[in-house]
Amino acid sequence: MAEQDMLERLAMRVQALEDAEAIRRLKARYAELVDSRYAKAAPKPAGEIAPIAAEIAALFTEGAVWDGGALGLCSGRDAIRERMAAPTLHFSRHYFVNPDIRVAGDHARGRWELLAPCTSRENQPMWMAGVEDDEYERVGGVWLHARMQLGVHFFAPHERGWAKR
Secondary structure, eight states, X not given: OOHHHHHHHHHHHHHHHHHHHHHHHHHHHHHHHHHTTBOSSSBOOHHHHHHHHHHHHTTEEEEEEEEOGGGOXXXXXXXXXXXXXXXXXXXXXXXXXXXXXXXXXXXXXXXXXXXXXXXXXXXXXXXXXXXXXXXXXXXXXXXXXXXXXXXXXEEEETTXXXXXX
């Protein structure tokens, strides 16, 4: 193998690793912002949430789809901003783990396991676990969410847990 070919292959491998790392950072920022909409026991006031919702929406492409299943479905950056400005819970903490990220040029897919302790609107502590299937696009050199789809494994009261009784 010629030295030039080796260097080109190495450059492609490094780029793929850098792209996957950028997507990990994107997902971490999404979780951080979504959870920052809450104070200790309730959503922050609307005036504090609005700029956070705008930051969340900026992590998505203009035509992105956010599909939270029972938590809602919206298309487009403006609709995502509006949805994020109106929290459906009183508290949440997103833990995205076990990422499987596949990059193909300026497009990528990712699958993340999700564990989210949260508090319902009725002030009920809950456990939510599921999987998030994402699509990403590189726009202007920056990775953004193009589609985010949540599949819930369980959403159960904290005291009972997820086992059927």
